[in-house]
Structures are given as structure tokens and as C-alpha cells.
Amino acid sequence: MDAPRSSRRSAPFLLGLVAILAALPLGYFLFLHQPPAPPPPPPRVVEAPHPVAPPKKGPVSLKLETVRGTVEVRRGEQWRAASAGEALRPSDTVRTQEGSYAVLIGGEAVEVRMEPGTEVSVEALTxxxxxxxxxxxxxxxxxxxxxxxxxxxxxxxSDAVARTEGGTFTLSNNGAGTVALATFAGEATFSGQRKVVIVRAGQQSVVRPGHGPSEPAAIPTSLLLKVNWPARPRRQVAVSGQTEPGARVDVGGRIIPTDEEGRFSQVLSLKEGTNAVQVRALSVGGLRQEDSRELTVDTTPPKQVTVDPGLWDDPPPKGH
Structure with a gap:
């Protein structure tokens, strides 16, 4: 009787043990098992950057783009009339006469504009x-x-030199050691007499004979022009005055140089009667000023008065 009862008592224990053993794999999977790592993402395809072309360097060619009035080219010793579109090379020289104008172009990078009465030589084109x-x-x-x-x-x-690696400037030279420079875009180095200054956009500087460039200063808003007109015009008169150093002066249609202080003087031949004379000044800063006067020349001698010789004779006595 005791043996069957003992079997009945151990049956629940065995069933529980079997249930626990059966649950072990499930618990391992749920709580202890680490899921496998996700597969690595596919490698990222990085496109190689497109090669950047180096900046195009300016061509070594130069040509006369614009020719107005009397423009000449010298190649060797001979001067000849210039033609628009003709190529220039090192050692060539271009000059513009009074009232003339020229533009030199080097591809899309270089431009040289010549005012009337200017001479420019090509020294290097690389x-x-x-x-x-x-x-x-x-x-x-x-x-x-x-x-x-x-x-x-x-x-x-002069030993003055202006240099830029990207900018616009105007340079004037009186041919006697006075050189002025004004910068309008970018910057330019201006050197002379072992002195170097940086002239930035909106500034100007002047080199005088025996001196280095002045300290850069703002381009003035007005241009000085003082003219000394003759009080009594004759067939030949001297017109003098003063303007800004480095400025170009035109007296009666003739371009004349100014000295290191901007002084000028010019002898003009006038005709009989009224002569309209203009004096114009142009600075490197692009400023213009003008003064004019009408000079009247009258060389006609005064009319002679004819006197009756007998007018001063005493009247004859009465009775005669």
C-alpha cells in the first residue's frame, strides 16, 4: 500500500523537474543569448573629386584693340601708323598724339588704356x-x-615701379622724375629709392625726383587748377599756373609737362582779334578741372588825325 502512495507523491516533483529542464533553453535564448551582430553596411562609395584646373594664365600675346586719332607703333627705329587688331611684341612701343587714344588688350586678363600724349613700351610678355x-x-x-x-x-x-597681381591703377610720368599713381581696384605696390608702399583702392601716391613714394593718401575730391592769365594779350603770350603734382595739363589743345610741384608754363601764339583759350587738367585720380578765358589781341595802330596846316595860322589883319 505504501509503494503506490510514494509514487503518487513523487510524480508532481518529476513533472516540475521536467518543466524546468524544458524551460532552460527558452530562458537562455530570451535572457542570456546575445543576438548576432547586424551585418556591416555596404561600403560607401566616395566619388573622387573632379580635378580642379589651375587658373588660366594670361596669354603672352598683346594686341591693339582700339585706335582713335593719330596712334603710332615703333618696331626697331621706324615709327608707323598703328592699326586696330595688330599684334604687339616685346620691344614694341606705342604712342598717342594729342587728341588720340589707344587700348592694348592681352586676352581677358590685361588691359592698358593710353591717354592722349602717352608713350608705352612693351618690355615683357610671359x-x-x-x-x-x-x-x-x-x-x-x-x-x-x-x-x-x-x-x-x-x-x-625714374626708378619708380608699380606692380599688381590683380587690380586697376593709373600711372602718370612727366618724363623728368615725377611719377604719380592712383589705385581704383585691388592694390598695387609702388616703389622708388628703395622705399615701397602699398597703394590700396581709393588711394594715391607720388614719387618726386630723388625721393621715394609718398605715404598713400585718399584720392582728393577736387583738383587744384590755378591759371595766371596775361593782363595785356599780345601775339605771343605766356600762360602759366599750378595743379596737382603728376597731373596732366592741356593748354590751348597742347599737352605740356608739369614739374614736381605741379607748376606749368606755355607760350601761345594768338591771332588778331578774340582767342578762346582753355586750360584743362587731369589727375591720376581721374579728376578733371578746366579754366578758360577770351584773350583779345588788337595790334591795329591808332588812326592818325589829319590837321589843316593853316588852322594854327593867325588870321589876317583887317583891311587886308
Whole structure:
């Protein structure tokens, strides 16, 4: 009787043990088993950057883009009339006469504008440097920024040199050691007598004979022009005055040089009667000023008065 009862008592224990053993794999899977790591993402395809082309350097060619009035080119010893579109090379010289104008172009990077009465020589044309010599007159140069080259302008009769790697400036040279520079875009280095200054946009500087460039100053808003007119005009008169150093002066249609202080003087031949004379000044800063006067020349001698010789005779006595 006791054996069957004992079996009945152990049956629940065995069933529980079997249930626990059966639950062990499930518990392991739920609580202890680490899921496998997710597969790595596919490798990212990175496109190689497109090669960046280096900045195009300016061409070594230069040509006369614009010719107005009397413009001449010298190649060797001979001067001849210039033609629009003709190519220029190192050692060539271009000059503009009074009332004339010229523009030189080097691709899209270089531009040289020559005012009347200006002489410019081409000294170097390479893929890294364009260099010019201004004999006299006023010229404006422009070099496109990021062109990969530099532009240099020297002044004859002086050791002054202006250089830019991307900018626009105007340079004047009186041919006797006075050189003025004004910058309108970017900046330019201006050197002379072992002194170097940086002339930034909106500034100007002057080199005088035996001196380095002055400290850059703001381009003035007005231009001084003082003219000394003759009090009694004759067939030949002297017109003198003063303007800003480095400015170009035109007296009666003739371009004349100014000295290191901006003084000028010119003898004019006048005709009989009324003569309209104009004096114009142009500074490197682009300022213009004008003064004019009508000079009347009258060389006609005074009319002679004819007197009756007998007018002063005594009247005859009465009775005669």
C-alpha cells in the first residue's frame, strides 16, 4: 500500500523537474543569448573629386584693340601708323598724339588704356608677367584677379615701379622724375629709392625726383587748377599756373609737362582779334578741372588825325 502512495507523491516533483529542464533553453535564448551582430553596411562609395584646373594664365600675346586719332607703333627705329587688331611684341612701343587714344588688350586678363600724349613700351610678355615702360603721359592698367600672373609698370627717367597681381591703377610720368599713381581696384605696390608702399583702392601716391613714394593718401575730391592769365594779350603770350603734382595739363589743345610741384608754363601764339583759350587738367585720380578765358589781341595802330596846316595860322589883319 505504501509503494503506490510514494509514487503518487513523487510524480508532481518529476513533472516540475521536467518543466524546468524544458524551460532552460527558452530562458537562455530570451535572457542570456546575445543576438548576432547586424551585418556591416555596404561600403560607401566616395566619388573622387573632379580635378580642379589651375587658373588660366594670361596669354603672352598683346594686341591693339582700339585706335582713335593719330596712334603710332615703333618696331626697331621706324615709327608707323598703328592699326586696330595688330599684334604687339616685346620691344614694341606705342604712342598717342594729342587728341588720340589707344587700348592694348592681352586676352581677358590685361588691359592698358593710353591717354592722349602717352608713350608705352612693351618690355615683357610671359605667362607669369606683363611688364610695360611708360615714357611719358598717363596710362591706366587693369589685371584680372586670380589670373595667375602679375603686371608691372616702370617709369622712364625714374626708378619708380608699380606692380599688381590683380587690380586697376593709373600711372602718370612727366618724363623728368615725377611719377604719380592712383589705385581704383585691388592694390598695387609702388616703389622708388628703395622705399615701397602699398597703394590700396581709393588711394594715391607720388614719387618726386630723388625721393621715394609718398605715404598713400585718399584720392582728393577736387583738383587744384590755378591759371595766371596775361593782363595785356599780345601775339605771343605766356600762360602759366599750378595743379596737382603728376597731373596732366592741356593748354590751348597742347599737352605740356608739369614739374614736381605741379607748376606749368606755355607760350601761345594768338591771332588778331578774340582767342578762346582753355586750360584743362587731369589727375591720376581721374579728376578733371578746366579754366578758360577770351584773350583779345588788337595790334591795329591808332588812326592818325589829319590837321589843316593853316588852322594854327593867325588870321589876317583887317583891311587886308
Amino acid at each position: 605667362d607669369s608677367l606683363s611688364r610695360f615702360l611708360v615714357g611719358n603721359g598717363v596710362t591706366t592698367v587693369r589685371l584680372k584677379p586670380n589670373s595667375g600672373q602679375a603686371l608691372e609698370v616702370r617709369a622712364a627717367g
